Amino acid sequence: MSKGATPETITSLWDRLGTGTGTVLLFVVLSLAAWSFLALNLHQTNFSGGAEGLGFLFDAAIPPDMSVLEVGLRGLVETLYIAYLGTLIGVTLSLPVSLLASRNLFPWYVNVPARWSLAGLRVLPSILWAIIFVILVGTGPPAGVLAISLYTIGFVGKLEYEAFEGLDNEPMEAVGSLGASRFQVLRFVVLPQAVNSVISQAVFMFEYNVRHAAAIGIVGAGGIGYYIIGYLDFFAYDRVIVLLGIVFVVVVVTDELSYRFRSFFTGNAGTSFGK
Amino acid sequence: MTAPSPPPIRCRDLSVGYDGVPVLENLSVTVEEATTVAIVGRSGCGKSTLLKTLAGILEPLGGEATVLGTTFPQTPPRGTLGYIPQSLGLVMRGTVLQNVLHGTLSDLGTVRSFLGRFPRDAEQEARAAIEDVGLAGTEQSRVTELSGGQRRRVAIARAFVQRPRVLLADEMLSELDEETARSIVNCLCELQEGTGMAVVVVEHNRDIARAMSDQVLHLENGGIQERIEPTSTNHPDTQQNDV
CATH class of the missing domain: 3.40.50.300 (P-loop containing nucleotide triphosphate hydrolases)
Incomplete structure (x- = not known):
């Protein structure tokens, strides 16, 4: 079983809030917040020009220029392709690495390097990977697919090894002691038990990557972001707002579809508070 | 001598x-x-x-x-030891036949393991073991659909099938x-x-x-x-x- 914050530990922390330890904890949290606020000079921020800027933006963007809709939809389709391919490649490649990274499946000298590799891929956000690949392979969708794939390996790989570590060890021990090899235990016990969780994470990652595939276009890695930055350069806010609207609708739809799809695989149809 | x-x-x-x-x-x-x-x-x-x-x-x-x-x-040596843990250690998402076939994995080659294809004689032995423990007819049932006693019999069949x-x-x-x-x-x-x-x-x-x-x-x-x-x-x- 993986160690972490269980409902019991959360409840016990909540119960402690009224005690001396809780008061000290609250004091530390608020002190750090105050320190951060002062360190960033947020108290000196001048918001007075904000309203004026908002007015300018509103005038420039409204009414939206709907003639850009066709270009936006073309960019959107490209974004979806990038997100889909990046997710598929990333999830496929993350599986063997995450198996190696699981503490309950492999010894430390295997899982520590595997974990470090995954952590290394997560160090850079997908937009920075996109900048690197734009330099390496040039502007366009290939850089986007490579950036999304690499970040997906690091991100979903972590979710996967945590899922593997949360599995019941008894079936692995039982089948292993019957003479199955390590590969057979992974193939016939670990993956069938974790398959729903892996699919759910892949769907979540696709939803996440749709948003990021839209953003990485800003640095030239293809997709709708490429058009957004192009129009921004020419201050064509009336066109930018149409493209942002398309991204917003797609993110909301993907989010809803992803939730329903994941609920189907995890058997969690919804949360029922207060029952 | x-x-x-x-x-x-x-x-x-x-x-x-x-x-x-x-x-x-x-x-x-x-x-x-x-x-x-x-x-x-x-x-x-x-x-x-x-x-x-x-x-x-x-x-x-x-x-x-x-x-x-x-x-x-x-x-x-692989396939010489049979173990039935207290909690049974079954793959709950698998069928009865799949779980019993896990007892024959020691004889399965790497390519067949990768493809998940068991030889016909292994499947026949697994079916016979399922029958021996009185579960004939449940081969394609999911383990989650079985009672506690039936699940125990699946674990027994899995251990028996390889004749340890x-x-x-x-x-x-x-x-x-x-x-x-x-x-x-x-x-x-x-x-x-x-x-x-x-x-x-x-x-x-x-x-x-x-x-x-x-x-x-x-x-x-x-x-x-x-x-x-x-x-x-x-x-x-x-x-x-x-x-």
Whole structure:
């Protein structure tokens, strides 16, 4: 079983809030917040020009220029392709690495390097990977697919090894002691038990990557972001707002579809508070 | 003249436990071919820990446990050891047939393993094992659809299908009705006669333990409190009813 914050530990922390330890904890949290606020000079921020800027933006963007809709939809389709391919490649490649990274499946000298590799891929956000690949392979969708794939390996790989570590060890021990090899235990016990969780994470990652595939276009890695930055350069806010609207609708739809799809695989149809 | 083969299980001054803390110490037990040793004792006395150590899942804390000529961290040749854990260790998302087929994995090659394709004879043996434990007709049922007793029988079929030389069973007969338990014991006896299998069972019910075994080990206070040989003519336990 993986160690972490269980409902019991959360409840016990909540119960402690009224005690001396809780008061000290609250004091530390608020002190750090105050320190951060002062360190960033947020108290000196001048918001007075904000309203004026908002007015300018509103005038420039409204009414939206709907003639850009066709270009936006073309960019959107490209974004979806990038997100889909990046997710598929990333999830496929993350599986063997995450198996190696699981503490309950492999010894430390295997899982520590595997974990470090995954952590290394997560160090850079997908937009920075996109900048690197734009330099390496040039502007366009290939850089986007490579950036999304690499970040997906690091991100979903972590979710996967945590899922593997949360599995019941008894079936692995039982089948292993019957003479199955390590590969057979992974193939016939670990993956069938974790398959729903892996699919759910892949769907979540696709939803996440749709948003990021839209953003990485800003640095030239293809997709709708490429058009957004192009129009921004020419201050064509009336066109930018149409493209942002398309991204917003797609993110909301993907989010809803992803939730329903994941609920189907995890058997969690919804949360029922207060029952 | 050939030397007699060593016993399938031999423990000398064996200490077992978790995280360096011994639960049982200085156990010396020998299980000969075609014999059954039953382990009884209160909950938490170390019965399952001993079985896990013999199965190679836990490292002995001291002494030596030799199973089929190998000692930890070496493992017995693939397919020679059958283990039924207390919690059964079934793949709950799998079907009955898939779970029983897991008992034949030691004979499955790498390519077939990768593809998940079992040979026809392995499937026939698995179906026969399922029939032996009285679950014919449930081959394609998911384990989650079965009762507790039926699940236990799936775990038994999975251990029986490979005809092991050593069987380690943790509360194999719990949750089973008397008739099913009897048929499982009969099945075990037939297998033992045919293969000379050595059996170690953890059993809560002392009557069942006496009835099905050649030796009963009563564990208590971190060691063997009592050794009972039910088949011995001068032992009062011989008077117990069979199950």
